[in-house]
Amino acid sequence: MLPVKNNIFWVGQVDWGLRTFHGNEYSTHRGSSYNSYLVRDKKTVLIDTVWQPFARQWADRLAAAMDLKSISAVVANHGEIDHSGGLEELLERIPGTPVYCTANAVKSLRGHYHRDWNFQVVKTGDRLSLGSQELIFVEAPMLHWPDSMMTYLSGEAVLFSNDAFGQHYASELLFNDRVDRAELYQEAIKYYANILTPFSPLVTKKIQELLALKLPLEAICPSHGIIWRDNPAQIVETYLRWADSYRENQVTLVFDTMWDGTRRLAEEIARGLHEADPKVTLKIFNRGRSDKNDIITEIFRSKAVLFGSSTINRGILTSMAGLLEEVKGLGFKGKKAAAFGCYGWSGESVKILNEGLKAAGFEVVDEGFRALWNPNQEALAGAALFGKKLAALL
Ligand code: FEO
Numbered sequence: 001m002l003p004v005k006n007n008i009f010w011v012g013q014v015d016w017g018l019r020t021f022h023g024n025e026y027s028t029h030r031g032s033s034y035n036s037y038l039v040r041d042k043k044t045v046l047i048d049t050v051w052q053p054f055a056r057q058w059a060d061r062l063a064a065a066m067d068l069k070s071i072s073a074v075v076a077n078h079g080e081i082d083h084s085g086g087l088e089e090l091l092e093r094i095p096g097t098p099v100y101c102t103a104n105a106v107k108s109l110r111g112h113y114h115r116d117w118n119f120q121v122v123k124t125g126d127r128l129s130l131g132s133q134e135l136i137f138v139e140a141p142m143l144h145w146p147d148s149m150m151t152y153l154s155g156e157a158v159l160f161s162n163d164a165f166g167q168h169y170a171s172e173l174l175f176n177d178r179v180d181r182a183e184l185y186q187e188a189i190k191y192y193a194n195i196l197t198p199f200s201p202l203v204t205k206k207i208q209e210l211l212a213l214k215l216p217l218e219a220i221c222p223s224h225g226i227i228w229r230d231n232p233a234q235i236v237e238t239y240l241r242w243a244d245s246y247r248e249n250q251v252t253l254v255f256d257t258m259w260d261g262t263r264r265l266a267e268e269i270a271r272g273l274h275e276a277d278p279k280v281t282l283k284i285f286n287r288g289r290s291d292k293n294d295i296i297t298e299i300f301r302s303k304a305v306l307f308g309s310s311t312i313n314r315g316i317l318t319s320m321a322g323l324l325e326e327v328k329g330l331g332f333k334g335k336k337a338a339a340f341g342c343y344g345w346s347g348e349s350v351k352i353l354n355e356g357l358k359a360a361g362f363e364v365v366d367e368g369f370r371a372l373w374n375p376n377q378e379a380l381a382g383a384a385l386f387g388k389k390l391a392a393l394l
Pocket of ligand 1 (some may be wrong): 078082144145163223224
């Protein structure tokens with residue numbers, strides 16, 4: 001039980017060993033944490049629990065630190081099992097304890113656990129008095145699932161934001177002023193890019209709604225990663241920037257290649273682009289060998305992407321097809337794109353990449369660059385020229 005602020009305690013689980021999340025959809029190079037919080041006032045309330053595999057050890061640890069029967073209510077900000085996974089274990093020990101959550105969370109929790117717990121459905125603005133302070137509930141649908149909500153503790157001025165403002169970042173240091181800032185922001189932007197990008201308009205709307213309430217804010221306690229207690233507004237302001245078609249002066253080249261020809265094109269295009277625009281940051285990834293979520297993060301930061309693939313079976317390499325599907329789902333806004341690739345026979349890859357990029361919402365600025373067989377000096381020079389041309393278009 002770690003003190004967060006006066007009568008607020010962190011009672012969660014740090015997961016140093018986690019390497020993928022949401023099944024194998026999201027890489028977690030730095031692990032994660034499942035943050036559960038205990039608020040003690042005249043009433044004691046538990047906010048969120050932990051992921052299922054940790055449920056028993058978490059409940060045992062909590063029971064060793066306190067009388068579980070003193071918990072008068074549980075708040076389930078979100079039904080997904082990384083936060084609700086301890087409910088079964090807990091509610092077997094304190095049956096009948098009310099569970100405060102949204103109407104959609106009841107559906108989610110019933111769907112996951114098939115139990116009829118003592119659900120108390122709340123809406124935005126509903127309050128729960130703890131004695132000297134109140135919990136105020138704020139629905140946050142699609143941040144990031146339809147059932148999500150946040151809970152604000154008056155008096156302490158703490159927002160329990162659930163997934164929003166979180167990071168998959170294991171640390172025992174708990175607070176943003178104690179951890180490495182570069183690591184923290186790397187994990188925060190990766191989290192936003194890969195999870196929250198599709199909901200950016202809702203992020204903006206929800207933050208503006210919260211700001212309009214003019215509530216004091218002394219800390220943001222998300223359900224993953226560290227707590228923002230040093231200038232918590234910094235992550236709110238950063239989210240507003242990220243939600244607004246975010247882009248830096250960066251171009252990311254992503255390719256896959258069969259016999260290295262498309263790799264050589266990528267490098268020559270990058271060389272030409274850099275010659276024409278020495279200030280632009282260029283990042284090059286072989287998709288077949290690179291982590292998908294790291295690439296998505298770099299695409300999120302970019303003003304433009306260049307996708308490359310060899311042609312195979314009149315199509316594109318599957319790693320690039322998977323990436324196209326991913327960026328289509330994320331719905332990036334305000335980014336430009338172009339395509340390139342080598343081919344031996346039919347040569348459809350550039351056309352397919354162009355179509356996929358357009359369908360994913362990118363502005364394709366050129367018909368693309370193709371090279372027959374492995375590129376000779378002339379083709380490499382053409383790739384460099386293509387890069388130079390792109391510098392003016394991106
Ligand atoms: Fe949507 Fe961290 O679960």
